[in-house]
Amino acid sequence: MTGPVTRGHVVSDMSVTIQLDLPEALVKEAKANGLLESRRLGELLNEELRRGRACKDLGRVLKELHSLPGKPMSPEEIQAEIDAVRAQRRRRESGH
Numbered sequence: 001m002t003g004p005v006t007r008g009h010v011v012s013d014m015s016v017t018i019q020l021d022l023p024e025a026l027v028k029e030a031k032a033n034g035l036l037e038s039r040r041l042g043e044l045l046n047e048e049l050r051r052g053r054a055c056k057d058l059g060r061v062l063k064e065l066h067s068l069p070g071k072p073m074s075p076e077e078i079q080a081e082i083d084a085v086r087a088q089r090r091r092r093e094s095g096h
Contacts, residue, residue: 022030030036035044073081 027036034040
C-alpha cells in the first residue's frame with residue numbers, strides 16, 4: 001500500500017505489503033468494487049481508525065457525564081430540552 005506519510009513539513013511515501021486469506025467470493029466482490037486498490041484500502045483504514053477514535057471519545061464523554069453529580073434527567077426532561085432548543089431555532093430562523 002502506498003500513501004503519503006507526513007513528518008513535519010516533509011511528505012514521503014511508505015510501502016507496506018499485506019497478505020490476506022479471504023474467501024474467494026469476498027475477493028471477487030471486493031475487486032469488482034475497487035476495494036482492494038491501495039488508495040481505497042487506505043481510505044478504509046483511515047475511516048476505521050477515525051471510527052475507533054470517535055468511539056473512544058464517546059466512551060470518555062459518557063464516563064464524564066456519568067460521573068457528574070445530581071440525578072440523571074428523565075426522558076421527559078430530555079424531550080422538553082430538545083423541544084425548547086427546536087422552538088428557539090425556529091424563532092431565530094423566522095427572524096423573531
